[in-house]
Structures are given as C-alpha cells and as structure tokens.
Amino acid sequence: TQLLEQSPQFLSIQEGENLTVYCNSSSVFSSLQWYRQEPGEGPVLLVTVVTGGEVKKLKRLTFQFGDARKDSSLHITAAQPGDTGLYLCAGETRNNAGNMLTFGGGTRLMVKP
Amino acid sequence: DSGVTQTPKHLITATGQRVTLRCSPRSGDLSVYWYQQSLDQGLQFLIQYYNGEERAKGNILERFSAQQFPDLHSELNLSSLELGDSALYFCASSLGTSNLHEQYFGPGTRLTVT
Numbered sequence: 001t002q003l004l005e006q007s008p009q010f011l012s013i014q015e016g017e018n019l020t021v022y023c024n025s026s027s028v029f030s031s032l033q034w035y036r037q038e039p040g041e042g043p044v045l046l047v048t049v050v051t052g053g054e055v056k057k058l059k060r061l062t063f064q065f066g067d068a069r070k071d072s073s074l075h076i077t078a079a080q081p082g083d084t085g086l087y088l089c090a091g092e093t094r095n096n097a098g099n100m101l102t103f104g105g106g107t108r109l110m111v112k113p
Numbered sequence: 114d115s116g117v118t119q120t121p122k123h124l125i126t127a128t129g130q131r132v133t134l135r136c137s138p139r140s141g142d143l144s145v146y147w148y149q150q151s152l153d154q155g156l157q158f159l160i161q162y163y164n165g166e167e168r169a170k171g172n173i174l175e176r177f178s179a180q181q182f183p184d185l186h187s188e189l190n191l192s193s194l195e196l197g198d199s200a201l202y203f204c205a206s207s208l209g210t211s212n213l214h215e216q217y218f219g220p221g222t223r224l225t226v227t
Binding site for chain 1: 144146171205211215218219221
C-alpha cells in the first residue's frame, strides 16, 4: 500500500508569515498534485508536478517535487487569511488502463489576521 | 462550481440498508472517479471508470459497487451499510486518464448511517 505522509497536520499562523507543508512517501509516483479543500466542498486542484526536481510557482505558492519523485513541498509566502483551508497532496499511480490518486492526510491551515 | 453534480447532497439511513449515490460528470469528460472521505481515513480512492469501463480500483469494499452508464453518469451503490460507512463521498471527472487531465471534484454526498 502506498502511503503519503503530510506534515504538519495543523498549522495556525499570523497573516504575513511564511510556511511550508511537506508530503513524503517511500513510493515513486507518476506525478504529484496539490489540492485545496474548503469546508463543504470538494478538493480543487492547485498544481501538478511531474518531473523530479520540478519547481512550480503560483503567485505566493511554490511547489517542489523531489528529485526521486517521492516527496513534495508547498511553500506559501506572506500568508493571508484567504489561504485558510485544508491542503492535500496526492500521488498519482498509473497502470495500463487507468490512474488513481493516493491522498495524504492533509494539512489544516489557519491564517489569522 | 466544478461542473460535476452529485445527488443527493445529504443522506441519512440505517445500518443494513442500501443506498445509491449519483454523479454527473462535466460535459465532455469521459472518466469518473469515486472517493470516500472520513475523519479517520482521510480521502481515499475507491474506483475509476472511463467511457463505461472500469479502469482502476482502490480500497473499495465488496459491499460497494459502481457503474458508468452510456450517458457517462455514474452511480455508486453501497449495501449492507455499517456505521463506519458514514463519510463524505466525492465523485470527480476528467477528460481522460492522462496526468495532464485535471480531476474536477463534485460537492460530495454526506452519508450518515445510524
């Protein structure tokens, strides 16, 4: 069974602070995705990283895929209250027929004004 | 709004019963995925269908089954329900099975088994 460990599970910070969320696994994934989920809604995709060592930036969010494609990180610069939510990483596994996502346990972020 | 619709939004039923959850994918999407989200297990992949065919299977219990119909909508059937089946059930759809095809999640069905 492939597992993705996310840390920290909970994070409460002040507006303007920086933070990093980690997603680690012993398994290699075809790609790794980061989602954000609001209460009462489904997850929304933020980014997909495919190549080992890849770095992607989305405004104040920076995503990195480890060289071995087993781990990833999400860094938020100057966090804002609007960043509050549940952040989920998901590793994609593919076979000849289809694909499936294995999700991490999530990081619940609260940014206080 | 992701374009994926799920019905019902809430479902309350008793142990031992059977329920059917319905999902309509985004227009043009051929692939449908089902996920279960519970407090203790997190978000778990159950099963994937592509254009009516089962393509990938996760930790789906034998009491659960799914299908995708010719019009591409999908149903997840849960039978002999237990208290532990209480969870949010999400459907997601994508154009195909490539990692370039984003999965769009529906709003979920909250199932409560009493």
